[in-house]
Amino acid sequence: MNIPFYKMTGSGNDFIIIDNRDGKMNDINLSEFIPKVCARCVSVGADGLILIENSDNVDFKWQFFNSDGSVAEMCGNGSRCAARFAYLNGIAGKKMAFETIAGIIEAEIMDGFNVKVQLTDPFDEKIDYKLNLNGEELTVSSINTGVPHVVVEVDDIENFDVVKYGRGIRFHEFYQPAGTNVNFFKKIGENKLKVRTYERGVENETMACGTGSVATSIVAVKKGIVKSPVEIETSSGLLLKVYLENGKVYLEGEARVVYTGVLNREALEY
Numbered sequence: 095m096n097i098p099f100y101k102m103t104g105s106g107n108d109f110i111i112i113d114n115r116d117g118k119m120n121d122i123n124l125s126e127f128i129p130k131v132c133a134r135c136v137s138v139g140a141d142g143l144i145l146i147e148n149s150d151n152v153d154f155k156w157q158f159f160n161s162d163g164s165v166a167e168m169c170g171n172g173s174r175c176a177a178r179f180a181y182l183n184g185i186a187g188k189k190m191a192f193e194t195i196a197g198i199i200e201a202e203i204m205d206g207f208n209v210k211v212q213l214t215d216p217f218d219e220k221i222d223y224k225l226n227l228n229g230e231e232l233t234v235s236s237i238n239t240g241v242p243h244v245v246v247e248v249d250d251i252e253n254f255d256v257v258k259y260g261r262g263i264r265f266h267e268f269y270q271p272a273g274t275n276v277n278f279f280k281k282i283g284e285n286k287l288k289v290r291t292y293e294r295g296v297e298n299e300t301m302a303c304g305t306g307s308v309a310t311s312i313v314a315v316k317k318g319i320v321k322s323p324v325e326i327e328t329s330s331g332l333l334l335k336v337y338l339e340n341g342k343v344y345l346e347g348e349a350r351v352v353y354t355g356v357l358n359r360e361a362l363e364y
């Protein structure tokens with residue numbers, strides 16, 4: 095097994111990207127392969143894996159998987175990385191469109207390593223409701239920006255226990271069976287938020303979440319906390335920008351190639 099891949103990072107959210115237009119991954123048992131290759135320290139390590147495939151309608155289509163092998167309908171940072179991968183490999187021009195389970199994503203390659211994507215229209219918005227978490231009453235909001243998100247404002251964002259509360263809300267009966275991603279935020283500038291996200295399918299805090307940053311921005315704008323464009327400081331310290339324009343949502347930020355390689359069989363033999 096020699097599989098060429100790109101390792102990319104979208105503001106700290108990292109992905110393995112494989113060109114599967116020739117179908118080379120079709121005989122592989124992905125539910126075993128993905129958790130193995132996404133495991134940190136013993137293999138490549140990543141928050142998710144993306145297969146780039148042919149589309150009859152637009153530039154390409156993708157299959158997106160979380161690091162545990164679960165399928166997600168959409169990923170904001172992954173979509174920026176996939177768009178840059180497609181551009182670098184001649185699959186698409188600077189402006190492109192691709193198919194996801196959530197719908198068609200439009201992307202534009204900007205200056206430097208930057209990529210801007212237009213996400214699908216948000217739905218299932220619910221602002222400020224009470225959630226009982228093990229006897230503690232929390233005020234939360236929720237919205238689907240391609241995947242489901244809960245958004246919670248907190249005072250001490252740096253020291254907040256994202257894994258404990260994130261996991262509690264992610265598995266709360268109210269959000270089952272799909273579960274949810276969970277974002278915690280604090281205003282840190284005029285139109286700037288610090289956002290930390292517990293991600294479904296990674297089952298941990300990730301260093302950035304694109305759809306989560308958009309979900310948080312929508313909630314914070316609705317609550318009058320900030321105005322668009324909203325700057326997001328992610329857990330990695332790298333920035334994302336969210337534009338909310340006439341009901342449409344856009345996410346911009348860097349999408350860098352960390353390295354390219356060929357996956358060796360030994361990467362899975364542990």
Ligand SMILES: N[C@@H](CCC[C@H](N)C(=O)O)C(=O)O
Binds near residue numbers: 107166172242300
């Ligand atoms: N990191 C992503 C979201 C990936 C999917 C998510 N973990 C889920 O299962 O809903 C992003 O940047 O949006």
